[in-house]
Amino acid sequence: MKLFDVYPLYDVTPVSAKGIELTDDKGKKYLDFYGGHAVISIGHSHPHYVNRLKEQLDKIGFYSNSIQNPIQKELASALGKASNCEAYNLFMCNSGAEANENALKLASFHTQKSKVIAFNNSFHGRTSAAVAATDNPNINAPINKQQEVTFLPLNDFEAFEKAMDSDEYCAVILEAIQGVGGLDEPTTQFYQFIAEHCKKKGIVLIADEVQSGFGRSGKFFAFQHHLDPERSPTDTERSRSVQPDIISIAKGMGNGFPVGGILVHESIKASYGLLGTTFGGNHLACAATLAVLEVLKEEDLLVNANELGSYFKEKAKEFLEIKKVKGKGLMLGLEFEFEVADLRKRLIYNQHMFTGSAKNKKLLRFLPALNITKTHIDLFFEGLQKELG
Numbered sequence: 001m002k003l004f005d006v007y008p009l010y011d012v013t014p015v016s017a018k019g020i021e022l023t024d025d026k027g028k029k030y031l032d033f034y035g036g037h038a039v040i041s042i043g044h045s046h047p048h049y050v051n052r053l054k055e056q057l058d059k060i061g062f063y064s065n066s067i068q069n070p071i072q073k074e075l076a077s078a079l080g081k082a083s084n085c086e087a088y089n090l091f092m093c094n095s096g097a098e099a100n101e102n103a104l105k106l107a108s109f110h111t112q113k114s115k116v117i118a119f120n121n122s123f124h125g126r127t128s129a130a131v132a133a134t135d136n137p138n139i140n141a142p143i144n145k146q147q148e149v150t151f152l153p154l155n156d157f158e159a160f161e162k163a164m165d166s167d168e169y170c171a172v173i174l175e176a177i178q179g180v181g182g183l184d185e186p187t188t189q190f191y192q193f194i195a196e197h198c199k200k201k202g203i204v205l206i207a208d209e210v211q212s213g214f215g216r217s218g219k220f221f222a223f224q225h226h227l228d229p230e231r232s233p234t235d236t237e238r239s240r241s242v243q244p245d246i247i248s249i250a251k252g253m254g255n256g257f258p259v260g261g262i263l264v265h266e267s268i269k270a271s272y273g274l275l276g277t278t279f280g281g282n283h284l285a286c287a288a289t290l291a292v293l294e295v296l297k298e299e300d301l302l303v304n305a306n307e308l309g310s311y312f313k314e315k316a317k318e319f320l321e322i323k324k325v326k327g328k329g330l331m332l333g334l335e336f337e338f339e340v341a342d343l344r345k346r347l348i349y350n351q352h353m354f355t356g357s358a359k360n361k362k363l364l365r366f367l368p369a370l371n372i373t374k375t376h377i378d379l380f381f382e383g384l385q386k387e388l389g
């Protein structure tokens, strides 16, 4: 049997990885500034992560969601505290698409409606409702087109207000920083405008934090950049001003272990059988996620993401070729005047550095582990300088 050939591949075969470094089968070392689509949050094979997974595997790796699983409860409690989202309940699954699929399904159950609002250039995954809410006709099969999704321009208040004339929407799904689309962001005013309208109309607001969550943007969740300090004095009250009803998570959550989930606001009630999955929330997935949370705290990685993001932005100013630096924390992109596919290839083969692409073909994405150092950023810009000539 051969592989179903859906992925265009670079000719690199990593066989080991440590921190931000990958080593290929010929012993060549690469710097990983992409983390395999924004997945590696605390570095490859972090010792604490490896030990926690090994210890868990020695005890019990998996059982289904029909038994008591204290490590899931431990994780829910730790995640609530780390994210300042203690008014939410956790449902676990296995990927970002699955998280959004469950979020949309739950919104539909909750409201008994079926239409969804998403935004231009959105990416929410490749499964049924998630792909229908993804702004890319090439990955929507005829079977996905039965979902009714309205795509609106980001930051267009008028278009959003007009859509609110309808009473048929169950959900608005929104990335606080667009990942695959190319790092465009809703303004704070727009985020708050959406949140207020959703509250008023009883529409479920879904914050897709699959890529931007777990500290990548410099806050635990990227929507938390839009908390309004003017409106209310305490963090908890502030959260209320842009409080999503559901928050979807995956990617950096497991640092490579396939795990996803949704945080469901306590105003949305659970009932037996409403959602379910065989693998979701298994012991190993919980151990991986707890290890990530522990390292984020122990190494103060949200602070590092902010500081190094600012350092990256300063360094980028030295390059006339860079038109714009986009993003927050260590969820960053460099926009050039030209398409970057060739530059990205040269960075891999000549400079041995992984970076990412986006739907915006002029954008080079930079999504390293949150514990990189200034030296790594200097090395990136040295490599970039060599390739720009």
Ligand SMILES: Cc1ncc(COP(=O)(O)O)c(C=O)c1O
Residues within 6 Å of the ligand: 037, 095, 096, 097, 098, 100, 123, 124, 125, 126, 175, 179, 180, 208, 209, 210, 211, 212, 250, 251
């Ligand atoms: C914002 C966002 N949501 C959802 C997904 C889908 O995640 P997965 O590939 O784990 O299904 C992605 C993947 O890139 C993403 O960036």
